[in-house]
Amino acid sequence: MARRKKVYEGKAKILYEGPEPGTLIQYFKDDSAPTVAAPATLEGKGVLNNRLSEFFMTGLNQIGVPTHFIRRINMREQLVRMAEIIPLEVVVRNFSAGPMTARLGIPEGTQLPRPIVEYYYKDERLNAPLVAEEHIVAFGWANQQDLDDIIALALRVNDFLSGVMMGVGIRLADFKIEVGRVWDGDYMRLIVADEISPDSCRLWDMRLPERPDGTLPDPQPMTDVYSELARRLGVMPSNVTHTTKPTLIN
Template sequence: MTRRKVYEGKAKILFEGPEAGTLIQYFKDDATAFNNQKKGVISGKGVLNNRISEYIMTKLEEIGIDTHFIKALNMREQLIKAAEIIPIEIVVRNVTAGSLARRFGVEEGLPLPRPLIEFYLKSDELNDPLVSEEHIFFFQWAEVPEIEEIKIQAYRINDFLSGLFLGAGLKLVDFKIEFGRVYDEEGNSYLIVADEISPDSCRLWDIKTGEKLDKDRFRHDMGGVEEAYQEVARRLGVLMDAGPIASITAKKKTKDNPLGKKVKKTAKAKPDNDNPKKKK
């Protein structure tokens, strides 16, 4: 049966859902960096990100944070609530890295005294510029109460994810989230977490070695991208060493790559499955 494509982004495709107010979100293996200037394919990434994001979104729902996630459909797809996406990316930072370190000429890895929230306009054409709250209000991308609610939720999500990843031996350096509006029968809107939460949208470093286990491996040609994503999934308890997901994502032998050797070694430790993981 042919499905109607609603939207295709850099990492996901949205199809019309089976019921009004729903969409089917398909996770691709495509990878991009530097506002779509660098492109590639990471074998099995879509499968892993789908599972990780599902796991995390479910955990967020359990602590009372509304998300767009409804249920997993298969290894690459999930059923989600349709939402009016606010055109702002919210980045929460705990440690200096990436563009923050470059903008201010500081080294990576410096702990921040408290979590820092930044807002970026979603626009590849403009290279996702950093914007202030005043910009958001002036150009009516979101209302004042919405931004206040977004900040409250962002800090809460950061606290939760930091603990979740710490239990898996990972440091949450920073992450990106998006929010969307949904409407009740009376026409009143409320916010839900949308998009995804995965190694595509988080910087995750091994707590002991500082090894990067996220999309930075693709951004900076470090190699071992598939192995890094698999390791995050294993530590969160959503990827076993055997099974359909493992067989699909096992595209490279660990001996082919320095990270693979480290992953193989650290994977011997039993993952802390009691800690929530990621989802979308």
């Protein structure tokens, strides 16, 4: 392989210069992001996350939700469009879990009255703190029109992901996306960037055995989530297996 210039390396991915101006190659590592409750390194995880992110990004593109995804190159790499990343983690919550339960005292698993969009400032030194729209606009990370567009984008992603997951017996409790700016001539638009995978979603399994009394238990976090999700969606490579229980983010 020809030597490529590394643009950025995070815990779970590496970005290299792409073959054409305005493109990048996104390489999926087996390492887990620090916010995911999974082993530090999990063999084959990068292969599965590449396939899963391709599946979700392609589906979003097909329904008119713009993403940075262009095509998958090989088992661990995909070609993506270069974008100016807004320094926010955009989290959509459908059910109370994790920090929302701890912060607001809402019992785990409670369905929220409507999907709630939250923003976290992307700074690992500060552990990605929760921020309000006032902070975002005041500090120039995005303007009010950007925020309106981000909410619309995030809710469309939520509708798509929730439907796909429900169709394979999975409840989407919450998820995180990142949003980037791209320019088409003089026109700027927002797109979904980074990845969509179990590293950025909290997924609960609805296909559980009945209790002795014949009732179904409440959905539980999925075991072996990477390979099980890939299997249910029909994108499971035949030579990759592993087991873990990741949960989301902030």
